[in-house]
Amino acid sequence: MADHSSHDPLAGIPFDRVPPSGRYGAAGEPGVTVSTTDTPFIALVVARNGFAASVAARLGRAFGVEVADRAGAAISAASTVVGTGPGRFLVLSTIEPDLEGTLRALLGAEAAVSEQSDASVAFNLTGEKVPDLLAKGALIDLDPRVFLPGHAATTVIAHIGVTLWRVHESGWRLLVARSFEASFTRFLVASGAEFGLALENGTAGRG
Amino acid sequence: MRIPCPYCGERDAHEFATLGDATLTRPDPAAADADAQFHDYVYLRDNPAGAHEEWWYHANGCRQWLRVARDTRTHAISGAVAARATEQASGEPA
Numbered sequence: 001m002a003d004h005s006s007h008d009p010l011a012g013i014p015f016d017r018v019p020p021s022g023r024y025g026a027a028g029e030p031g032v033t034v035s036t037t038d039t040p041f042i043a044l045v046v047a048r049n050g051f052a053a054s055v056a057a058r059l060g061r062a063f064g065v066e067v068a069d070r071a072g073a074a075i076s077a078a079s080t081v082v083g084t085g086p087g088r089f090l091v092l093s094t095i096e097p098d099l100e101g102t103l104r105a106l107l108g109a110e111a112a113v114s115e116q117s118d119a120s121v122a123f124n125l126t127g128e129k130v131p132d133l134l135a136k137g138a139l140i141d142l143d144p145r146v147f148l149p150g151h152a153a154t155t156v157i158a159h160i161g162v163t164l165w166r167v168h169e170s171g172w173r174l175l176v177a178r179s180f181e182a183s184f185t186r187f188l189v190a191s192g193a194e195f196g197l198a199l200e201n202g203t204a205g206r207g
Numbered sequence: 208m209r210i211p212c213p214y215c216g217e218r219d220a221h222e223f224a225t226l227g228d229a230t231l232t233r234p235d236p237a238a239a240d241a242d243a244q245f246h247d248y249v250y251l252r253d254n255p256a257g258a259h260e261e262w263w264y265h266a267n268g269c270r271q272w273l274r275v276a277r278d279t280r281t282h283a284i285s286g287a288v289a290a291r292a293t294e295q296a297s298g299e300p301a
C-alpha cells in the first residue's frame with residue numbers, strides 16, 4: 001500500500017470496497033450520519049400512455065399519501081412514492097415483501113411494474129451538515145430553504161446518478177445503483193470528513 | 208448552460224445528451240428517392256446562426272426527450288417542451 005496522508009479519511013481502504021462502518025474525519029458530534037441498514041422493498045411503476053393521473057391517484061389511495069405526477073416524494077410510515085419522470089414512480093415499502101405483486105394487482109393494465117429491490121442502495125443521510133456535504137457533488141440547488149421536505153430530484157451527484165428526496169427537516173434519502181455503492185460511499189466519506197461523519201452499513205444485498 | 212426541463216426544472220446541460228436539429232422530418236424509407244432523401248436528411252444539415260430548435264435527452268434526470276429552443280449565437284434558451292407533447296401535436300414520431 002502506498003503511503004497516504006494521515007488526513008485522508010479513506011487511507012488504506014481499497015477503491016473497490018465499501019468503506020466499513022465507523023467514524024470518519026472530525027471528532028465530536030458527527031455533522032452527518034450515513035446509514036444503509038434500511039433495505040426497503042422497491043418497485044418501479046411506469047404508467048401507460050394516458051394513465052399517469054389515474055396511476056398517481058391509485059398509488060395515493062393504496063398507500064395513504066398524496067401522490068401527484070411530478071418530482072416529489074409522498075411519505076408515510078411504511079411507504080414512499082417518488083416521482084422520477086412523467087408517469088414514472090418509484091415505490092418503496094418496508095412491509096410489502098411482494099411489492100411487485102401488490103402493485104400489479106392495484107394497477108392492472110394501467111402501468112408496467114418491475115421489481116427493483118436489489119437494483120439500488122438506499123442511503124439515509126441525517127444531520128445539519130448534509131446539504132453542505134451534498135453541495136460538493138450536486139448540480140442542483142439543495143439549499144434547505146429551496147429543497148424542502150417532500151421535494152425529490154433525479155440527477156447526478158459526484159458524477160453518479162441518484163434519485164434523492166428530503167424526508168424531513170434534517171433527513172435526506174438517496175437511491176444509488178448498487179454497483180456504485182463503494183464509489184458513492186467514498187464520496188460521502190471524503191466530503192463529509194470535515195464535518196465528522198458516522199457511517200453505518202454492512203448489510204449484504206437481499207440476494 | 209441550463210435547460211428548463213418541464214418535469215425536473217432548470218438543470219445543468221451536463222445532465223443532457225444532444226441530438227441536434229428538431230425541425231427535420233425523417234424521410235419515408237419506402238419513397239422512390241429514399242436514398243437521396245436520407246443523404247440529405249443525415250448529412251446536409253444546416254448550421255443556423257440564431258434561433259434554433261433542438262432535441263435534447265435528459266439522460267441524468269427524467270429520461271425524457273425535450274424540444275429545446277436555443278439561440279446558437281448566445282446559448283440563450285427560451286424554452287423547452289417534452290418531445291412527447293410535440294409528437295402528439297404533429298403526429299410525427301421523434
Ligand SMILES: [Zn+2]
Pocket residue numbers: 212213214215216265268269270271
Ligand atoms: Zn428532466
